[in-house]
């Protein structure tokens with residue numbers, strides 16, 4: 001058992017940390033408060049190749065492992081979690097196309113996505129269904145060589161900036177089990193009938209817009225059905241969400257570490273009753289508890305990332321037919337659902353607690369919009385909701401434990 005990052009990962013982490021200190025941290029507060037779109041940060045992320053973190057090198061990506069992906073999201077979130085959101089669901093979409101796309105789909109899209117020339121997102125949630133994705137009502141009716149799509153998607157981060165929008169929909173609403181009638185269709189944003197109808201107001205996670213999308217009779221070639229066949233969309237989405245959970249868990253580590261670093265610094269400077277507040281045991285215990293939970297989250301996240309890489313490798317090397325629609329039980333052997341769910345839950349709950357504890361240590365200044373602590377506190381709750389709420393993920397873990 002080796003708890004050390006490789007030298008390559010350490011060098012990568014260090015160059016990312018420099019980038020974040022130079023290009024993100026100093027601007028985050030102003031960009032967040034002004035609502036200005038972080039174009040310069042997007043350009044910096046492109047330059048570093050971070051729109052293609054796990055995209056295979058053959059398709060123009062960095063072809064990195066999932067621990068490296070976690071390092072990216074952790075480092076960026078130390079500076080600003082909103083900036084991590086610029087490449088969050090984009091990375092999940094790339095992963096889905098890399099793992100499940102036909103060769104023609106990979107050749108058409110991956111290189112542009114990896115370069116950031118094309119951007120993407122993930123359109124799963126609807127006004128009437130979030131956790132219960134099999135209860136969505138967006139329809140994709142197949143007529144000859146076209147899919148005609150009608151429905152509404154909501155809370156779709158980056159939709160406004162995405163050239164390609166992967167939409168989860170029902171191609172056969174009467175299928176049993178329901179997931180066999182679900183597909184992912186890659187919809188170009190300029191498809192007639194597609195409207196980004198509004199941006200949704202948010203407590204935090206500013207930077208990327210989170211939007212509602214209306215699809216009104218959008219006609220898309222059947223060749224845009226991910227993997228070339230209908231009926232696999234739910235499996236494809238759930239599989240890619242594993243990487244989404246690693247990225248959310250890593251964002252939690254970034255927020256928590258930033259909260260701890262700021263709390264340590266403040267507690268060494270702020271004096272009360274004639275001495276720095278870091279000499280009070282009540283404050284010391286808060287710092288110690290934060291450090292314990294952060295390190296536990298980090299180790300669990302890196303472990304989940306390694307487990308995910310192993311399962312993905314086995315899936316890509318498989319010789320059986322377990323990716324066929326309906327073969328969910330055997331398909332699950334290629335998944336790290338439980339591992340990634342554990343990491344996401346612990347890390348997001350740690351971010352909620354750490355940002356609050358850092359605020360307490362900062363006293364009134366923690367509540368001020370002039371410091372960064374209040375932003376960490378506003379950004380953290382999303383991590384418990386997105387990529388599967390923590391309650392839903394507890395059910396995933398329980399299922400894995402009991403086999404039910």
Ligand SMILES: Cc1cc2nc3c(=O)[nH]c(=O)nc-3n(C[C@H](O)[C@H](O)[C@H](O)COP(=O)(O)OP(=O)(O)OC[C@H]3O[C@@H](n4cnc5c(N)ncnc54)[C@H](O)[C@@H]3O)c2cc1C
Nearest residue numbers: 122123124125129130131155156157210386387389391392
């Ligand atoms: C800022 C932001 C950005 C987002 N970005 C995206 C995006 O890019 N793409 C996208 O598709 N979605 C996105 N989402 C949506 C997000 O994925 C959903 O909010 C999430 O999946 C939960 O769905 P819901 O909000 O409909 O809650 P619901 O499913 O309505 O759940 C409400 C509550 O009920 C609980 N609950 C539901 N079912 C069960 C059950 N069986 N057992 C126990 N408890 C249950 C939930 O845990 C939750 O506490 C975003 C959300 C936010 C806030």
